[in-house]
Amino acid sequence: MGEPTPTETRRLAEEARDRVRFEEEALDLSDQVFRVARHLVGNREEAEDLVQDTYARAFRSWRSFTPGTNLRAWLLRILTNLNIDRGRRQQRAPQMTSIDEHGDYYLYDRLEEAAGKPLDEERVIEKLSQDSIVDALSAVPHDFRDVLVLVDIGDFSYADAAQILDIPIGTVMSRLHRARRILKGELAEEAVK
Secondary structure (H helix, E strand, O other), X not given: OXXXXXXXXHHHHHHHHHHHHHHHHHXXXXXXXXXXXXXXXXXXXXXXXXXXXXXXXXXXXXXXXXXXXXXXXXHHHHHHHHHHHHHHHHOOOOXXXXXXXXXXXXXXXXXXXXXXXXXXXXXXXXXXXXXXXXXXXXXXXXXXXXXXXXXXXXXXXXXXXXXHHOOOHHHHHHHHHHXXXXXXXXXXXXXXX
């Protein structure tokens, strides 16, 4: 085996630069990826594991990323796919709640019942800690929670969420509606405690 040709050397150098650039850009998004992971799973440790697995897979598959496309969406698709796999492994049966059971003001109604008088929005928010919101979110079934996190927390459009989760836009809208209903009921229960 002789010396590499100038063409081979140039190709190897370009590939090394591309990989470093990819890794730097991906790592710049780690806070955003962690925020989404934190909302998808029940606790910080699981979120950290999920993010670590996401980056391990992304770095192994970096050549499959098309430069110039949305790296954040690509990373979050890996994250959500890993989370789906994780949920399947846990083989949890989804907790289903009737979507017609709660009205749009269910949370306020429950708190008013508990307090015996009308409440304003600030008092409702005071009753909910960040942990209680995360707990309520973790009670939302996996498939619905993924859509809720991407659209409501990650500020993705329905089309982007559909692309990340590889589901139709109509399914995104349906799951989002049901997820919001379930979350609303869970938050009401937390606030009344």
